[in-house]
Amino acid sequence: MGRRDVSIAVVGCGFSGIGLAIGLKRAGFDDITIYDKAAGPGGVWLANTYPGAACDAPSHLYSFSFEPKPDWSRRFAEQPEILEYLRHCVTKYGLTDHCRFRTEVVDATFLPHAARWRVRTADGGQAEYDLVVAACGQLSNPAVPPVPGLDGFAGTVFHSARWDHGHDLDGARIAVVGNGASAIQFVPLIAPGAERLTVFQVESHWISRKPDRVYPRPRKALNRRVPAVQRLSRLGIFLWFELVLNPSLVLPRGRRTLSLPVRALCRFALRSVRDRGLRDRLTPRYEPGCKRILTSSEYYEALNRPNVGVVDRPIAEITRQGVRTSDGDHHTVDTIIWATGFRSQDFVAPMRVTGPHGRELNASWKDGARAYLGMSVAGFPNFFLMYGPNTNVGSGSIVHMLESQTAYIVQAARLLASGVASLEVRADVLDRFDAATQRRLAASVWNQGGCDSWYLDEERRNTNNWPGFMTGYRRRTRRLDPADYHLER
Numbered sequence: 093m094g095r096r097d098v099s100i101a102v103v104g105c106g107f108s109g110i111g112l113a114i115g116l117k118r119a120g121f122d123d124i125t126i127y128d129k130a131a132g133p134g135g136v137w138l139a140n141t142y143p144g145a146a147c148d149a150p151s152h153l154y155s156f157s158f159e160p161k162p163d164w165s166r167r168f169a170e171q172p173e174i175l176e177y178l179r180h181c182v183t184k185y186g187l188t189d190h191c192r193f194r195t196e197v198v199d200a201t202f203l204p205h206a207a208r209w210r211v212r213t214a215d216g217g218q219a220e221y222d223l224v225v226a227a228c229g230q231l232s233n234p235a236v237p238p239v240p241g242l243d244g245f246a247g248t249v250f251h252s253a254r255w256d257h258g259h260d261l262d263g264a265r266i267a268v269v270g271n272g273a274s275a276i277q278f279v280p281l282i283a284p285g286a287e288r289l290t291v292f293q294v295e296s297h298w299i300s301r302k303p304d305r306v307y308p309r310p311r312k313a314l315n316r317r318v319p320a321v322q323r324l325s326r327l328g329i330f331l332w333f334e335l336v337l338n339p340s341l342v343l344p345r346g347r348r349t350l351s352l353p354v355r356a357l358c359r360f361a362l363r364s365v366r367d368r369g370l371r372d373r374l375t376p377r378y379e380p381g382c383k384r385i386l387t388s389s390e391y392y393e394a395l396n397r398p399n400v401g402v403v404d405r406p407i408a409e410i411t412r413q414g415v416r417t418s419d420g421d422h423h424t425v426d427t428i429i430w431a432t433g434f435r436s437q438d439f440v441a442p443m444r445v446t447g448p449h450g451r452e453l454n455a456s457w458k459d460g461a462r463a464y465l466g467m468s469v470a471g472f473p474n475f476f477l478m479y480g481p482n483t484n485v486g487s488g489s490i491v492h493m494l495e496s497q498t499a500y501i502v503q504a505a506r507l508l509a510s511g512v513a514s515l516e517v518r519a520d521v522l523d524r525f526d527a528a529t530q531r532r533l534a535a536s537v538w539n540q541g542g543c544d545s546w547y548l549d550e551e552r553r554n555t556n557n558w559p560g561f562m563t564g565y566r567r568r569t570r571r572l573d574p575a576d577y578h579l580e581r
Contacts, residue, residue: 100125107229108497131193135229142505145274151167157326164307211224222550233435250428266289379537496565
């Protein structure tokens with residue numbers, strides 16, 4: 093059977109888009125266009141340049157399995173090194189000519205008569221493709237809560253994911269709203285120069301000390317000369333997260349017992365906070381694992397500084413000169429830094445995706461985002477997602493999941509190349525998959541652990557996490573079964 097050319101649009105040039113494009117090229121596909129609204133590759137690692145930005149997954153695991161980096165400088169790589177790694181991958185695998193940067197995709201519409209997608213960009217351009225893949229990621233659109241009075245604030249405001257490097261924080265009175273993964277990284281670095289820094293704690297977190305270290309030169313040389321050493325290190329880290337720190341595996345009856353070591357490690361770290369009252373306010377009341385366990389060896393020490401305070405009352409309003417909390421206290425500040433995470437339910441935002449019957453994707457998701465294996469949605473042929481609904485992991489590295497999705501989508505592209513005009517996941521297949529996924533999540537610590545997290549939507553439906561082993565996901569995605577799809581030839 094002859095092979096036809098398949099044109100493919102990939103929206104997003106972070107880990108997802110880069111990994112997919114490499115997989116497609118290695119499979120023989122060349123008509124690939126990678127769109128990204130940013131000025132270059134990197135996704136969140138290009139956008140997030142706040143002080144101390146780093147990954148909380150070990151470097152040897154947070155990288156492509158087919159492109160190991162033997163000379164990572166430290167166990168937990170920082171943003172500049174991760175960004176350089178992604179740029180290296182783009183160059184090495186010949187993706188540069190496929191990339192269209194500073195080009196935001198605003199609309200993708202399926203054309204039934206041609207079985208193709210028309211993609212339109214913010215600059216007025218448009219093109220048609222046989223296959224469209226949204227690789228936008230779950231952590232690309234910063235979230236800012238709608239606090240009254242924000243527009244009237246006289247000082248400087250920015251989100252940690254859009255750091256204002258031109259604003260001098262030395263001598264500033266700073267409000268950091270949020271205390272999650274980004275805040276615990278940058279607060280220790282900006283606190284020494286601030287006149288006053290106040291952390292407005294949304295909810296306490298389980299935080300353990302970060303087992304980070306700089307890799308010595310002999311270790312890097314050994315990785316180069318004996319690649320099996322690095323592969324074994326990666327495997328060991330993977331198994332640690334997969335078999336020991338996987339929150340989805342612990343049933344309610346055994347959760348408290350199995351979480352005792354985690355509690356002990358986090359409480360040991362918390363002992364570095366000298367104020368016992370503050371220590372109590374920093375202690376979570378929910379189960380470990382309900383949110384991702386954070387790691388830092390500097391955050392608690394920063395809270396001991398005389399110029400740093402923690403407020404756990406909700407913010408009632410922003411005034412011209414500061415922040416007023418629900419108890420009536422007013423905190424005078426000249427800088428507000430939002431460390432409030434991302435709109436994690438916006439899997440394709442701000443792109444509008446319209447299927448063959450005029451139905452928009454977000455309308456299909458009005459009761460919660462769902463996709464078969466996190467990648468395909470009934471009613472949207474020749475359209476796939478990467479890092480889509482229910483493919484996030486509560487511990488470990490998302491790169492393993494992305495490589496599984498790449499292999500699956502490459503198979504879809506091969507079906508199109510073999511003469512299939514369109515493939516669309518069957519509604520009953522998606523329904524069964526989603527029902528089973530939500531059933532398994534119902535008893536998980538993410539759903540029942542007593543916290544509010546970005547894993548849950550407004551209806552407390554878990555639209556983000558994968559309920560099981562990462563290796564289980566790899567098995568499920570190893571082969572695309574054509575019987576799961578409606579095929580048009």
